[in-house]
Amino acid sequence: MKEYYFAIIKFPLLVSLSLVILTGSFFGIALGSYFKLGLSLWDTVLYTALFIVLVVLIFSWILNLISTHRKIQPSSMAIYAKWMLFHVFYYIAKALGKITFQKDIDLQESFLNFNNEIVLSAAANISHRNILLLLPHCLQRSDCDVRITSDINSCKDCGRCDITDIKILADKYQVKAAVATGGSLARKLIKDLNPDVIVAVACHRDLIAGVRDTWKVPIYAVLNERPKGPCFETTVSTKTIEFAIKKFQ
Numbered sequence: 055m056k057e058y059y060f061a062i063i064k065f066p067l068l069v070s071l072s073l074v075i076l077t078g079s080f081f082g083i084a085l086g087s088y089f090k091l092g093l094s095l096w097d098t099v100l101y102t103a104l105f106i107v108l109v110v111l112i113f114s115w116i117l118n119l120i121s122t123h124r125k126i127q128p129s130s131m132a133i134y135a136k137w138m139l140f141h142v143f144y145y146i147a148k149a150l151g152k153i154t155f156q157k158d159i160d161l162q163e164s165f166l167n168f169n170n171e172i173v174l175s176a177a178a179n180i181s182h183r184n185i186l187l188l189l190p191h192c193l194q195r196s197d198c199d200v201r202i203t204s205d206i207n208s209c210k211d212c213g214r215c216d217i218t219d220i221k222i223l224a225d226k227y228q229v230k231a232a233v234a235t236g237g238s239l240a241r242k243l244i245k246d247l248n249p250d251v252i253v254a255v256a257c258h259r260d261l262i263a264g265v266r267d268t269w270k271v272p273i274y275a276v277l278n279e280r281p282k283g284p285c286f287e288t289t290v291s292t293k294t295i296e297f298a299i300k301k302f303q
């Protein structure tokens with residue numbers, strides 16, 4: 055339980071720690087230079103620019119922390135915070151994670167969790183009509199007679215894989231469900247169907263690539279389980295999928 059908790063908070067913890075280290079280093083170096091030699095004009099310009107960058111980083115991070123609990127308004131501010139999350143803070147956490155020998159997979163899971171919190175708080179009290187359930191091809195049994203490409207309705211409901219239950223869920227909540235065999239097809243499906251929100255099932259690597267690739271679209275990430283190894287007859291918790299759909303409807 056303790057380990058699971060640390061895995062969840064790893065991403066926000068690493069970003070916060072990085073910002074504390076950067077702030078401490080900045081003031082240590084700037085004040086050190088000032089008291090030792092005094093600051094030249096160029097030093098003053100440089101330290102002022104670095105200070106502004108630091109303030110922007112801290113402000114943006116606080117905005118992201120707030121967005122895990124409440125919807126950020128105006129929407130341009132929410133988009134800015136999200137841009138910073140995907141294009142700056144993810145890399146900051148990754149860099150400190152590498153230096154401190156953190157497992158990539160834990161950091162990815164924590165990042166996806168953080169993203170999910172933001173997506174859920176932004177969607178609170180909003181009823182989404184166009185929900186897309188995006189599934190990986192590896193959920194299907196390898197010996198299935200039917201080749202499910204994009205539409206899961208061709209599944210014959212034999213019940214040997216989770217597609218049957220997901221099909222029932224999609225019918226029950228009237229959401230679109232599609233199988234993507236790769237990143238290009240996923241992008242095409244998103245472009246064609248133009249969903250308000252996506253519930254995406256995949257492994258760590260594909261989810262990270264997906265949420266970063268289409269960062270403007272709210273994506274609730276659901277990790278699949280891989281009892282037989284990667285990309286082969288994977289499974290997923292349909293309860294988690296149902297939880298996400300109910301939150302968005």
Ligand code: SF4
Pocket residue numbers: 194195198199200202209210211212213214215216217218
């Ligand atoms: S549940 Fe559907 S997709 Fe899965 S093995 Fe059976 S027919 Fe194929």
